[in-house]
Amino acid sequence: MKTEFKFSNLLGTVYRQGNVIFTPDGDSLLSPVGNRVSVFNLTKNTSYTLPFAHRRNISHIDLTSNGNLLLTIDEDGRAILTIFPRRVSIYHFSFKSKxxxxxxxxxxxxxxxxxxRKIQAWKTPLVPGSDGGELDFAPFVLHREYGGHFDDVRHLSWSGDSRFFLSSSKDSTARIWSLDPEEDFEPTVLAGHRQQVRGAWFSSSQEAIFTVSEDGALFRWEFVTRTQQQSGDAENAEPEDIERWRIVQRDYFMQNVKLKCATFHQASELLTVCFANGLFSLYELPSFSNIHTLSMASSPISTISINKSGEWLALGSAKTGQLLVWEHQSESNILKQSSYLDTMTTLSFSPDSSRIITGADDGLLKIWDVFSGFHVATFTEHSSAVTGSAYSRRGNILFTSSLDGSVRAWDMLRYRNFRTFTAPQRLSFSCLAIDPAAEVVCAGSHDSFDVHLWSVQTGALLDQLSGHEGPISTLAFTPDGRMLVSGSWDRTIRTWNVFDRSQSSESLQLTSDLLCVTVRPDSAQIAASTLDGQLTFWDIESSVQQATMDGRRDVSGGRTLRSRRTAASTPGTKSFNSITYSADGTCLLAAGNSKYICLYSVSTLTLVKKFTVSVNLSLDGTQEFLNSSAIMSNGLPRDMIDTDGEASDLDDRIDKSLPGAKRGKDATKRTVRPEVRVTAIEFAPTGRTFCAASTEGLLVYSLDTAGMDDFDPFDLDIDVTPQNVETILQQKQPEYLKALIMSFRLNEKQLVRRVYEAIPYGQVSLVVRDLPRVYLGRLLNFLASQLESSPHLEFALSWIGEVVGVHGRYIKERAGQFSSELRAVQRGIDGIGKIIRNLSQRNTFEIEFLCQQQRDTNVPLLTNGHGTSRGKADEADVDMADEDGWIGFD
Structure with missing residues (x-):
């Protein structure tokens, strides 16, 4: 089994804090998620997470105007510079302060x-003007430093010519600065607001400035001339013209809540403001006419951004973890995703590995699409924490258990709850298992020592299995369906012959309380995790203990903020709460209340690999050693002091929750920092992906990483250069195969596409026949990406047909080696088929509608010179219809 799993995506969390930004083309949205950045492609409905991670939560992100460089800064002022199209981090830098x-x-x-209070201007590490730019030897060079504000700077914006910029501060002023010294220019203070200025922007003509403050005041500033008498003798004084920025218009939003954030689109001069009650409004300036006023949620909106064309608005709420992209022209949602507010407790893969089901402490069940990374649906029927979930073998039924005392069966085709199982007395079910045929479902509870069995078809309670002397902690059916395995806190494992008349059981004795049990896919072995950190392996047929392994040293890691011990001696982190076998049964994956996930080899009982869940110091449990310099004289850690100052007002400091209530007005309020832990872990049925439900979200680790995005050259020599590839293509008789192989060796995506598009259609079969088989995987990966991004669909399909026809037998004999490439190709073909089917159906409906309109109005049709006829429609409308892909019109 391959063990080179790499982090590929982060699900379950879409926004934490900071600002969100659009890419220059407006198709993608970048959102900071803890110490990572997630990218949502709004046109292709896909998402991915950039591979780098900060040491603390990200507070600010921004892209260059061409979209090549991404700069991310965390709460400590540490920055990472990334080449965004390549997803490669090239430089780390620290600004020494927040x-x-x-x-x-x-x-x-x-x-x-x-x-x-200071502002610094830095040179961008890429030199503009060249093709893509070239890197400087000194990536961060300080250009100038500015000072003058009396409080923190909260917002910065540039003029269109990049000569001047505006700064907004908490000192209730905005200031105008020049990047370089300008003749007859001095830094100007724009004072007049009563509360802190949330934003300041130049107009499209740069002749006006708009400023908006927290109390809902909008000021328009213009550079006007005012005549004033010179000092001296009033009778003989001469008038003097004084030019300065002055307020020419005052407007107010008339809201009784604070203004949290705002954004301004210069091209259309649209201002969008967001308030603490979740309302956001669009205004047209300078007329100050209200276009829309809508509500995102009852919680305040933390950030807002607008794309380059001014059509889409992105809004994020840190309090509810919600991300919304709204199109104001059509008044529709382009994207609406929400994060979990509580800890995820369980996860399950669908049998085809395309969907993931997660449950949490808030009782919500969510369905996630693995390929797109988007949230598909939510089930809200459970009223308490979800404790277990399991798919049927066919994938059409999902079973879940909850602390609300119910076990529910869900129809995954219609997305509805069709059966609910309950016990005779009120119990809180803690675990769940179903047989492979999905005929019997069983559940265990911490309140009862019995295992309850129900019939899926009738919903009747079949039996209560008695024998344990402690709460039931885990249940599992063997894959062959012959036995039920149960584990309890009474330090025993019991195997039940549920479908025999005798229903006999056998007890296996352990040394500590049982936490989790899993069965190998061949139904021959049981692996059990206990509270003392031991992993025990048992033979099912003979009930003989085969091996024992101590995992305390492997899983222990990470100390809390208040702990006075190192990570190695911290209690509570030295056991595995969740274990699972790989699809082939050769490896065991284990995780617990720690920042580590351990992968063990079952045959040799050795640690194969160790995955670090998070390095985010904003979470508890990520530090390894005790840092005495971070402890103050009173014994409290320095990080526990709130120095932000955002909750300085009296209204923000009043606690309106009920006395003694764990959940009052604010369901997301935390009295302590969240602690990193893994609550559930599972391998995908394909064996090439595994997921971990952690504090930061649903972490996806996969072997099927996009190889074209990583620079991994091989067989390079001095003659393999992009210039030589271009020379080969420009010859009178180009050697297309040689050029393609050289581009694969360089692994430059743009160069591979250049060679691929230069190969004539008639030469495709010859190139494929002579292509060395070592490049088959790279070629299939590239063709899969072309199916998703290139408009030349027939050309790509012809390439795939030639590859399968020539090398099909070789690929079939090595299906495991090419499994990820074949899945990528299949995914691309299915996606294209779905798009074409939808387009054909839409064209059919629209043509039928037009024909019906013509019959109803009895309007004669006009011939267009080709024998076909058209109605009296505007030629512009007909041309637009043709561009949209209508079928049947010339």
């Missing part, structure tokens, strides 16, 4: 950051 604002200039040559 960053409060960030903005790249429109020309991409500089960026400004707010460091408390």
């Amino acid at each position: 960053v409060t604002a960030l903005r790249f200039s429109p020309n991409g040559r500089h960026f400004v950051v707010g460091l408390g």
